[in-house]
Every structure is written in C-alpha cells, then in structure tokens.
Amino acid sequence: MVSALALKQEAPLAGAALDVDDVSHHFDIDGKVLPVLDHVTLNAKPGAFVALLGPSGCGKSTLLRLVAGLEPPRSGRLLEDGRVITGPHPSRVVVFQDPTLFPWRTVWKNVALGLEAQGIIKSERHRVDAALELVGLSSFANAYPHQLSGGMAQRVSLARALVNDPQILILDEPLGKLDSLTRLSMQTEIVSLWQRNGFTTLLVTHDVEEALFLAQRVVVFSDRPARIKADIAVDRPYPRRRGDPRLAELRHDILGLLGLDATW
Amino acid sequence: MPTYSASETLDLPVASSERAGLSTFLRGLRGRVVGFAASAVWLVFGLSCWWREDLGDWSRTNEVAIGALLIAGVLLAASIAGFWSERVGEIVRNRAPWLVLLGALFSVWEVATAKLGWLPLPFFPPPQAIVEVFTDDLPKLLDSVISSIKLQLGGYAIGAGLGFITGVSIGWSRAVGYWVHPLLRFIGPLPATAWLPIAFFAFPSSWSASTFLIALATGFPVTVLTWSGVASVSNAYYDVARTLGAKPSFLVFKVAIPAALPHVFVGLFMGLGASFAVLVVAEMMGVKSGLGWYLQWAQGWASYSNMYAALLVMSLLCSGAITLLFKVRDRLLIWQKGVVKW
Structure with a gap:
C-alpha cells in the first residue's frame, strides 16, 4: 500500500479523457489500399476502463497505436483531455502483447526506461523501486529478462508503464501469451492497479470473459475494416466474480454479436 | 505389497x-x-x-x-x-x-x-636454437613486438572506431545509407593489401600508410556488421521507447547501439583477423620494424631459428589480442545467454 501511495503522490487523481473522433485508417500494402478502421467514434471518461473486443486482425491494435501516437490517423482526430494527439507521450503508455523488455538491461533498468528517456531518472529513482514493489518483483531488480518467466516479464512491462504515472494506460492483449492460471491472477492485479491509480484504461483483447471481468464498458468491433458494432455497459461493481450470472448473460449477448453463440 | x-x-x-x-x-x-x-x-x-x-x-x-x-x-x-x-x-x-x-x-x-x-639443417633447428634466439636476440625481438603492437593498436582503433560510426550512421539514416552504401560495396570487398603499392607512395610515411591499411581491413567488417546489427533491431523496441518519451538520440544510443552490440563484436573479431594479415604484410613490404619485418630479415640471413621464434611470439600476440577482445565482449554482453568461450 505504501508503494502505491508513493506512485500516486505526483499522479493526477483521475486519468485523462479520451476522444476518438470519426477516425478512419488504412494501410498501403504493395500499392493496394487495405482499410482497417472505418469511421470509429469513441469517448472514454477520465478514469474509465474500456475494453475493445473484436475478431482477430480486425484493427483494434491499430486503434491503440493511433491512441499511443505511434502513427497519425488518415482521417479524423484523437484527443487527450481535449488536446489533439500528435505523437507519443509518456502520459499514454502502452503495454504490448510481448513484454518487449530490453534484454541488455536489468529488470530495474528496464523499469527505469521511461524516466531515463525523459531525463528525470536521477531525482526519481524511488519511483522505479516503488513500481517494482507494486508488481511484487523487488527481489528481481538485478535479474536480466532471460531469467524471468513469461508472467514475471509481463509484470515488469506493467511496472515499466506504471512508473510514468500514465493518464491513459493502453493494454494491447497484455495477457494473451500467458498460461491460463497466470492470466487469471494478473487480471485481478490489473483491476486493483487501475482502482489505486485511477488512470483511464483501454484494453484490447479477444477474450470475452477477460473483457467482462475487467472493464466497465465493452466495445465490440466488426471484422476488418473495424466498425463499432455495440457498446455494452458492464453494470457490475468490483470486485467481480467470474461466476456472476449477469456476466454470463452479457457474454452470451457478445458472442451473439460476434456470430459465435451457436456453441453456447 | x-x-x-x-x-x-x-x-x-x-x-x-x-x-x-x-x-x-x-x-x-x-x-x-x-x-x-x-x-x-x-x-x-x-x-x-x-x-x-x-x-x-x-x-x-x-x-x-x-x-x-x-x-x-x-x-x-x-x-x-x-x-x-x-x-x-x-x-x-x-x-x-x-x-x-x-x-x-x-x-x-x-x-x-x-x-x-x-x-x-638449417631448416629445422633444435629447441635450443630457438631458446638461443630468445636469450641472445631479445632486445631486437622486443623492439619488434613493441613496434608491431603500436602499429596494430593504432590502425585497429581507428578502423574499429570509424567502422562503428559509419555502420551506425548507415543503419540509422537513409540519406547516409544512400551515399555510403555504394562506396562500401565498391571498396570494402577489395583486400586491403591490394592498396599497398598505392598507399606506400600516397602517404608521407610507411608507418601512416600501414596504419591506413590496417584501419581499412578492420573497418570493413566492423561497418557491415554494425550496420546489419542496427538494421535488425526490432521495431517493437523503438515503439516501446517512443511511447515512454524517448527522443531520437535516446533511440540511437540506448536502443539501437546496445541491441546491435552482439553483431558489432562479430565485426570486431573478423576485423582483428583481417588486420593481423595486413600488419604482417605491411611490415614485410615497407615498414622497417615489427615482427613481420623481423621474419623477413631472418629469412634474408637464413636464420630459421629466428623465424620460428618470431612466429611463436606472433601467435602468442594474436591469440592474446583475441582473448582480450573476448574478455571485453563477455563483460559488455553479460546479459546474453550461451556465448562461445574462447
């Protein structure tokens, strides 16, 4: 708890508002135009937890790259607290499906990456320690990434994101490659991190249960080019129970939207 | 039961x-x-x-x-x-x-x-003849060793340094790549020793000519492998660093270069081997000192025991240089698993 407070000290009380305003995007592959996002409009209130759900390869991850500012949209605008997003900024941090830790850096130095890039590591070393403690890996500070298990590596990559006190946390299938037991425990961890720190969270997943267990809203996308098919409020309080009949009901609805309810 | x-x-x-x-x-x-x-x-x-x-x-x-x-x-x-x-x-x-x-x-x-x-005899001297060289001709042998090391170190350092900088620049900047790449393809594969006749009259001294040749022999593999190292860095690393607020200089010095280091060391290793060959040839052809020159001189006097002694010293020096390089690599690349032990 102490460490969580240490992280929160300089953080704003709530995350930033995110507005995706009529965004379309396409890729040029060998001269052919491949549309990926089709007039997507989406608003997230400060501190909201929104899950983006859709078939594999539908363009959800592209939307996240646009929110992160790694690419500019072909048309439309993205706004963070009313300001147009023009490039990457440490207030919007991404946790990718692969931990992508830098293998030549120790765990500690991986977590310190953002503060080092911003040139404030000298005065803010305590934030790295706090972030590592938050994900329960203080004793691995001097380990190298190849010595970690998949779950530990992903926790380090979470710490590397959280140390920047992001206002928007972007999770791109962060648990997709973990074994199912680790995944369940990390889902609970993500919820508690979100509740403590209050950042706006955007989660891309293709796991319906995960979306329902974690998010306040589940936005369902169509096949590529991605359009918003439905925007479902998950009106259950936290901590949630996986066996909640209301979640099962919603799950059935969502699978129906994805055309997969025949086996339910 | x-x-x-x-x-x-x-x-x-x-x-x-x-x-x-x-x-x-x-x-x-x-x-x-x-x-x-x-x-x-x-x-x-x-x-x-x-x-x-x-x-x-x-x-x-x-x-x-x-x-x-x-x-x-x-x-x-x-x-x-x-x-x-x-x-x-x-x-x-x-x-x-x-x-x-x-x-x-x-x-x-x-x-x-x-x-x-x-x-x-005299092509196959006994052990005592070679020991005699080490005891009786030691000053000249030591002089040659020091001269060889100086020449080698200077040329290698210049070649490795320039090769590294060139490699990173080509790997990073499209514009630099456009201008340097054709030059590299044209000049690089040429054996450095082919420049020898030109180098010895184009440079003010045989020493500077040899330094140039050794640097050339070292620089080519270091450039190519540094370049390929930088070019093969996964985009995911850059994405991560950029979302965390990294500026271009951070991407070069803290992402591209450390990620490329394993390749760079392969280049440094290959460059070291190539530069030994050039060193010996340059000493035999022009420089009036060093182990290559000593070999040449001993052959002129048909003192084969001196040649064997010089060969022995040379092999110890080359092996020592490679050992040193591998020690440095093991220190810097401690994060890698399963590197070859020399």
Missing part, C-alpha cells in the same frame, strides 16, 4: 558407495599416474639434450636440459602434493595429458634435429 524389503533398501546405498569409493580411488590414481608420466617424459627430454654431442654449434643446450629437468621436478612435486591438496591435484590432472604430449614431442624434436640429424 512393496516390491522391495527393508534390508535391500539398507544394503543398496552401502554397496554403491563402496563401488563409488573404489571408482573414485581408481580415477584418482589414473589422474596421478598421468602426472608422474608427464614428469618422466620431461625428464627424458632433459636427458636427451645431454645424450650425445650436438651436431651443430648451439650455446643453450645446457640451459634447455636444466629447464626441462626443472619442469620434470615441479611436475613430480605437484603430483605428490596432489595426494594431499585436492586443488593441486585438480590442476595437475587437467594439464598432465597435454604435458605428456608436449614433452614427448620436444624429445623427438631434440633427438631428430640436434642429435641424429634426421631433419635437414
């Missing part, structure tokens, strides 16, 4: 530990026997020096014999000490087989050259 009785389970460890004890004893004895054998072989080598008159006029036969007997004595002492000290025993066990072989080869060499003359 259990398939074993209590007595069986009690017997088994006793029997196996007895067997283990016996095999340990045998293994220990075998290790020690090889140690004593090594001592004996070196004794034979020492005595072979005194066996009969040398066929030629060599002044260090006695010293070689005494040296060999000293080694035999040390080996004997160490083999005996091995009964008490596990550490000494381990050291002797690890080295004894090689020492046996070396002692035997030296003995054959001594007898075949100095004593019976099976191998023609």
Whole structure:
C-alpha cells in the first residue's frame, strides 16, 4: 500500500479523457489500399476502463497505436483531455502483447526506461523501486529478462508503464501469451492497479470473459475494416466474480454479436 | 505389497558407495599416474639434450636440459602434493595429458634435429636454437613486438572506431545509407593489401600508410556488421521507447547501439583477423620494424631459428589480442545467454 501511495503522490487523481473522433485508417500494402478502421467514434471518461473486443486482425491494435501516437490517423482526430494527439507521450503508455523488455538491461533498468528517456531518472529513482514493489518483483531488480518467466516479464512491462504515472494506460492483449492460471491472477492485479491509480484504461483483447471481468464498458468491433458494432455497459461493481450470472448473460449477448453463440 | 524389503533398501546405498569409493580411488590414481608420466617424459627430454654431442654449434643446450629437468621436478612435486591438496591435484590432472604430449614431442624434436640429424639443417633447428634466439636476440625481438603492437593498436582503433560510426550512421539514416552504401560495396570487398603499392607512395610515411591499411581491413567488417546489427533491431523496441518519451538520440544510443552490440563484436573479431594479415604484410613490404619485418630479415640471413621464434611470439600476440577482445565482449554482453568461450 505504501508503494502505491508513493506512485500516486505526483499522479493526477483521475486519468485523462479520451476522444476518438470519426477516425478512419488504412494501410498501403504493395500499392493496394487495405482499410482497417472505418469511421470509429469513441469517448472514454477520465478514469474509465474500456475494453475493445473484436475478431482477430480486425484493427483494434491499430486503434491503440493511433491512441499511443505511434502513427497519425488518415482521417479524423484523437484527443487527450481535449488536446489533439500528435505523437507519443509518456502520459499514454502502452503495454504490448510481448513484454518487449530490453534484454541488455536489468529488470530495474528496464523499469527505469521511461524516466531515463525523459531525463528525470536521477531525482526519481524511488519511483522505479516503488513500481517494482507494486508488481511484487523487488527481489528481481538485478535479474536480466532471460531469467524471468513469461508472467514475471509481463509484470515488469506493467511496472515499466506504471512508473510514468500514465493518464491513459493502453493494454494491447497484455495477457494473451500467458498460461491460463497466470492470466487469471494478473487480471485481478490489473483491476486493483487501475482502482489505486485511477488512470483511464483501454484494453484490447479477444477474450470475452477477460473483457467482462475487467472493464466497465465493452466495445465490440466488426471484422476488418473495424466498425463499432455495440457498446455494452458492464453494470457490475468490483470486485467481480467470474461466476456472476449477469456476466454470463452479457457474454452470451457478445458472442451473439460476434456470430459465435451457436456453441453456447 | 512393496516390491522391495527393508534390508535391500539398507544394503543398496552401502554397496554403491563402496563401488563409488573404489571408482573414485581408481580415477584418482589414473589422474596421478598421468602426472608422474608427464614428469618422466620431461625428464627424458632433459636427458636427451645431454645424450650425445650436438651436431651443430648451439650455446643453450645446457640451459634447455636444466629447464626441462626443472619442469620434470615441479611436475613430480605437484603430483605428490596432489595426494594431499585436492586443488593441486585438480590442476595437475587437467594439464598432465597435454604435458605428456608436449614433452614427448620436444624429445623427438631434440633427438631428430640436434642429435641424429634426421631433419635437414638449417631448416629445422633444435629447441635450443630457438631458446638461443630468445636469450641472445631479445632486445631486437622486443623492439619488434613493441613496434608491431603500436602499429596494430593504432590502425585497429581507428578502423574499429570509424567502422562503428559509419555502420551506425548507415543503419540509422537513409540519406547516409544512400551515399555510403555504394562506396562500401565498391571498396570494402577489395583486400586491403591490394592498396599497398598505392598507399606506400600516397602517404608521407610507411608507418601512416600501414596504419591506413590496417584501419581499412578492420573497418570493413566492423561497418557491415554494425550496420546489419542496427538494421535488425526490432521495431517493437523503438515503439516501446517512443511511447515512454524517448527522443531520437535516446533511440540511437540506448536502443539501437546496445541491441546491435552482439553483431558489432562479430565485426570486431573478423576485423582483428583481417588486420593481423595486413600488419604482417605491411611490415614485410615497407615498414622497417615489427615482427613481420623481423621474419623477413631472418629469412634474408637464413636464420630459421629466428623465424620460428618470431612466429611463436606472433601467435602468442594474436591469440592474446583475441582473448582480450573476448574478455571485453563477455563483460559488455553479460546479459546474453550461451556465448562461445574462447
């Protein structure tokens, strides 16, 4: 708890508002135009937890790259607290499906990456320690990434994101490659991190249960080019129970939207 | 019902530990026997020096014999000490087989050259002739070593430094790549020694010409491998760094370069090998000092023992340089798994 407070000290009380305003995007592959996002409009209130759900390869991850500012949209605008997003900024941090830790850096130095890039590591070393403690890996500070298990590596990559006190946390299938037991425990961890720190969270997943267990809203996308098919409020309080009949009901609805309810 | 009785389970460890004890004893004895054998072989080598008159006029036969007997004595002492000290025993066990072989080869060499003359002189000098070079021609040999090291270090440092900078620039900047890449393809594969005739009149001194050639030979592999290292860095690393607020300089120095380092070291290793060749040729052709020149000079006087001595020193220096490079690499790339041990 102490460490969580240490992280929160300089953080704003709530995350930033995110507005995706009529965004379309396409890729040029060998001269052919491949549309990926089709007039997507989406608003997230400060501190909201929104899950983006859709078939594999539908363009959800592209939307996240646009929110992160790694690419500019072909048309439309993205706004963070009313300001147009023009490039990457440490207030919007991404946790990718692969931990992508830098293998030549120790765990500690991986977590310190953002503060080092911003040139404030000298005065803010305590934030790295706090972030590592938050994900329960203080004793691995001097380990190298190849010595970690998949779950530990992903926790380090979470710490590397959280140390920047992001206002928007972007999770791109962060648990997709973990074994199912680790995944369940990390889902609970993500919820508690979100509740403590209050950042706006955007989660891309293709796991319906995960979306329902974690998010306040589940936005369902169509096949590529991605359009918003439905925007479902998950009106259950936290901590949630996986066996909640209301979640099962919603799950059935969502699978129906994805055309997969025949086996339910 | 259990398939074993209590007595069986009690017997088994006793029997196996007895067997283990016996095999340990045998293994220990075998290790020690090889140690004593090594001592004996070196004794034979020492005595072979005194066996009969040398066929030629060599002044260090006695010293070689005494040296060999000293080694035999040390080996004997160490083999005996091995009964008490596990550490000494381990050291002797690890080295004894090689020492046996070396002692035997030296003995054959001594007898075949100095004593019976099976191998023609002066092309095959005996061990005492080479020892004589080290004792009597030491100042000139040392001068040559220092001169070679200076030339090699200067050229290698310049070549490695420029190659690294060029490689990173090509890998990073499309514009630099556009201009430098064709040049690299055109000039790089040319053996540096092909420049020799031009270099020696284009440069003010043979020393600067040789430095240039060594730098050229080093620079090409370092450039290409640094470049390929930087080019092969996964985009995911850049994405991560950028979302965390990294500026371009951070991406170069803290992402691209560390990620490319394993490649860079392959380039440095290849460059080192290429530069040795150029060093020796340059010293033979133009520079009036260094081990290459010493070799050339010795050949001119038909003093083959000096050539063998110089070759031995050269091989030690080259091997030492590579060992040093690998030590530096192991330090810097400690995060890598399973690197080759040199």
